[in-house]
Amino acid sequence: xxxxxxxxxxxxxxxxxxxxxxxxxxxxxxxxxxxxxxxxxxxxxxxxxxxxxxxxxxxxxxxxxxxxxxxxxxxxxxxxxxxxxxxxxxxxxxxxxxxxxxxxxxxxxxxxxxxxxxxxxxxxxxxxxxxxxxxxxxxxxxxxxxxxxxxxxxxxxxxxxxxxxxxxxxxxx
Numbered sequence: 001x002x003x004x005x006x007x008x009x010x011x012x013x014x015x016x017x018x019x020x021x022x023x024x025x026x027x028x029x030x031x032x033x034x035x036x037x038x039x040x041x042x043x044x045x046x047x048x049x050x051x052x053x054x055x056x057x058x059x060x061x062x063x064x065x066x067x068x069x070x071x072x073x074x075x076x077x078x079x080x081x082x083x084x085x086x087x088x089x090x091x092x093x094x095x096x097x098x099x100x101x102x103x104x105x106x107x108x109x110x111x112x113x114x115x116x117x118x119x120x121x122x123x124x125x126x127x128x129x130x131x132x133x134x135x136x137x138x139x140x141x142x143x144x145x146x147x148x149x150x151x152x153x154x155x156x157x158x159x160x161x162x163x164x165x166x167x168x169x170x171x172x173x
Contacts, residue, residue, distance in 0.1 A: 103166040104128070112160045116143070118151045119165060127170045134163040 105121040105128075124147050132152070134140050140163060144151035154161060 101168070103131075104169045105165070105167040107163075107165040109162050109164050111162050113152065113154065113163050115156070116151065116153055118144075118149050120149055121165075121167055122148050123167060123169060124148060125169060127172065129168040129170060131166040132163065133166075134161060136161050 104123055107119055107121075110117075110119075126145050126147060128145075130142060130145075130150070132140055132142065136159065138159065138161060139155040140161070141153055142150050142165075143153040150165065150167075152163065152165070154163075
């Protein structure tokens, strides 16, 4: 099969003819459209609003925003009248502001205490505040506490010792 070649002059002439042909088609089309539809006139009035469409679903609620700062406090109002006297309360160590009541148990001064001594207090509780007082340089402590008895211990028994035990009941909240 023989190959056919197009010369450069024939190619350029074909290209120019194609460009001119497409320009001609474009001019004819624009002329026809402008005579058929006419020139664009002035803008007309806005038409009536159409009917509102259906409302869509409500979206998810967003996070709450940050609370703002507190405002300025107002001035203090006038002082009111003093109210009537309230009922008498139950006195306990917890509500006796500054005063100590008489102890629920007081042994009085015990003379010539042995090295270990058990005393009967009869308070029927172990919720107590204990105060030990003695007249000597020996060490004294309580070793055992039951509902009705307290056991005292001292460091030595070869000297006479005077001691006093006082106990206050502690009210339960």
